[in-house]
Amino acid sequence: MEKAPDELKPVLELRHAAKSFGAVQALVDGSIELRPGEAHALVGENGAGKSTLVKILAGVYQPDAGSLLVDGREVVLHSPAMALAAGIAVIYQEPTLFPDLTVAENIFIGRQPLLPGRRIDRRAMLAEAGAIFGRLGVPLDPGRIARGLSIADQQIVEIGKALSLNARIIVMDEPTAALSAAEVDRLFDVVRALRSAGAAVLFISHRLEEVFAICQRVTVMRDGAHVFTRPVAGLAADDLVRAMVGRELAAWQAGLPAAPGEAILQVKRLTREGVFVDVSLTVRAGEIVALAGLVGSGRTEVARAIFGIDRYDAGTVAVRGRDLRRASPTAAMAAGVGFVPEDRRQQGLVMEMSVQQNIALASLRQLRQAWLIRAAAESRLATDWAIRLKIRYGRLTDSVAMLSGGNQQKVVLAKWLARRPAVLIVDEPTRGIDVATKAEVHQLLVKLAQDGVGILMISSELPEVLRVSDRILVMREGRLAAEYSRAQATEEEIMSAATGQQAQAL
Numbered sequence: 017m018e019k020a021p022d023e024l025k026p027v028l029e030l031r032h033a034a035k036s037f038g039a040v041q042a043l044v045d046g047s048i049e050l051r052p053g054e055a056h057a058l059v060g061e062n063g064a065g066k067s068t069l070v071k072i073l074a075g076v077y078q079p080d081a082g083s084l085l086v087d088g089r090e091v092v093l094h095s096p097a098m099a100l101a102a103g104i105a106v107i108y109q110e111p112t113l114f115p116d117l118t119v120a121e122n123i124f125i126g127r128q129p130l131l132p133g134r135r136i137d138r139r140a141m142l143a144e145a146g147a148i149f150g151r152l153g154v155p156l157d158p159g160r161i162a163r164g165l166s167i168a169d170q171q172i173v174e175i176g177k178a179l180s181l182n183a184r185i186i187v188m189d190e191p192t193a194a195l196s197a198a199e200v201d202r203l204f205d206v207v208r209a210l211r212s213a214g215a216a217v218l219f220i221s222h223r224l225e226e227v228f229a230i231c232q233r234v235t236v237m238r239d240g241a242h243v244f245t246r247p248v249a250g251l252a253a254d255d256l257v258r259a260m261v262g263r264e265l266a267a268w269q270a271g272l273p274a275a276p277g278e279a280i281l282q283v284k285r286l287t288r289e290g291v292f293v294d295v296s297l298t299v300r301a302g303e304i305v306a307l308a309g310l311v312g313s314g315r316t317e318v319a320r321a322i323f324g325i326d327r328y329d330a331g332t333v334a335v336r337g338r339d340l341r342r343a344s345p346t347a348a349m350a351a352g353v354g355f356v357p358e359d360r361r362q363q364g365l366v367m368e369m370s371v372q373q374n375i376a377l378a379s380l381r382q383l384r385q386a387w388l389i390r391a392a393a394e395s396r397l398a399t400d401w402a403i404r405l406k407i408r409y410g411r412l413t414d415s416v417a418m419l420s421g422g423n424q425q426k427v428v429l430a431k432w433l434a435r436r437p438a439v440l441i442v443d444e445p446t447r448g449i450d451v452a453t454k455a456e457v458h459q460l461l462v463k464l465a466q467d468g469v470g471i472l473m474i475s476s477e478l479p480e481v482l483r484v485s486d487r488i489l490v491m492r493e494g495r496l497a498a499e500y501s502r503a504q505a506t507e508e509e510i511m512s513a514a515t516g517q518q519a520q521a522l
Contacts, residue, residue, distance in 0.1 A: 030049075053214050073106070117161070119145060190222070192226060302470070354440045371413070407426045
């Protein structure tokens with residue numbers, strides 16, 4: 017009779033691991049055990065130590081104290097290659113494939129099957145990759161070029177690579193952050209297939225509903241330390257939140273929407289051929305307007321065009337009644353528009369620069385004197401906004417790459433708020449950040465609106481849309497499909513409009 021996962025010996029145990037970076041204690045007591053045939057969730061606030069723990073398992077970092085056991089034997093992983101050799105594979109949120117190689121070539125890169133004469137056996141490589149995708153139940157063509165694959169398919173390729181290496185421990189770090197609902201469902205099917213094959217899956221997510229949907233046990237971390245490990249069955253979301261933040265989160269008090277002021281941002285009949293068509297919207301002072309819709313509906317593309325990053329073919333964008341020059345972020349910034357992009361690491365921050373430099377980056381003109389940036393003024397500006405936004409950091413001169421995801425997001429917000437914008441465009445403002453930081457960002461957006469800032473927010477999280485927005489515009493296939501007030505909107509109404517099941521006149 018086959019044993020249940022809770023009756024099997026752990027395939028991996030991390031015991032009381034600690035890790036410091038200078039004066040910053042990133043991990044105080046990192047402890048977790050993974051069993052074969054089980055999906056195990058790891059949750060905690062940004063800065064709780066999850067990323068450091070994962071990098072220890074991946075062989076990127078070595079712990080200062082504690083021990084790591086694989087199959088009951090203590091090991092020290094000095095490199096990612098040693099982690100792979102031990103059967104541990106990490107699937108990151110944003111995979112890094114070779115775009116001009118095929119899917120199969122990416123899976124077997126550096127270890128392709130060979131024919132006599134050391135020629136690559138492409139037929140065997142394609143067949144083996146196809147068999148792996150068959151085991152996962154995913155109809156992915158191993159012969160197609162990787163360029164153009166969705167994030168979801170790229171993650172499947174990385175999982176295929178791990179299986180080809182006979183990995184028995186699969187670590188998934190925020191795998192669903194950039195996926196649509198349908199792609200999340202397919203990824204969950206893959207996780208179930210991995211479990212059925214006896215793999216141990218460590219699943220890291222800020223979306224607690226996913227923890228309850230796919231995982232059997234959950235480990236909570238707070239301030240670099242292990243809080244508890246328990247079966248998911250019998251727990252509620254509130255139990256996890258309390259353990260993660262160490263307190264009860266204050267209940268959300270949305271209140272009545274304030275009467276909006278003058279129209280600050282006016283977009284009229286904006287069109288970019290093949291991307292979006294005839295988009296018109298208005299954002300007033302003191303108002304939060306949400307752009308909702310499915311991934312790929314054109315929301316981000318509209319925001320980029322408004323800010324001037326991308327060109328558009330027809331229509332106008334005006335701030336306080338004055339038309340903006342097309343394709344000019346400089347003109348948008350001068351008119352008082354700020355833009356917080358979806359991808360904070362690639363587009364919102366300069367990862368090699370310090371926290372202080374990133375906060376000051378959009379305000380250099382105000383800080384310079386005789387063409388030189390005044391370090392003291394830069395430090396004062398950064399300190400002021402770091403305090404206001406409760407950014408957790410070691411030193412302002414530390415690299416922004418050392419911050420957690422939620423604190424990096426606050427740095428991007430601080431960069432634009434330091435310019436005191438009239439209009440703030442925020443694209444997925446809480447993607448990949450924990451519940452407590454998410455609540456802080458929501459409160460910040462509401463406070464900005466109360467101070468008279470007009471906010472255009474793009475979000476894929478319907479609870480967030482319903483919680484924060486005064487008005488909701490729904491996009492479908494590059495067009496505006498519906499508009500709702502906060503009082504009118506429900507998740508069902510928004511999804512119906514986003515999927516074309518319901519037509520509502522704007």
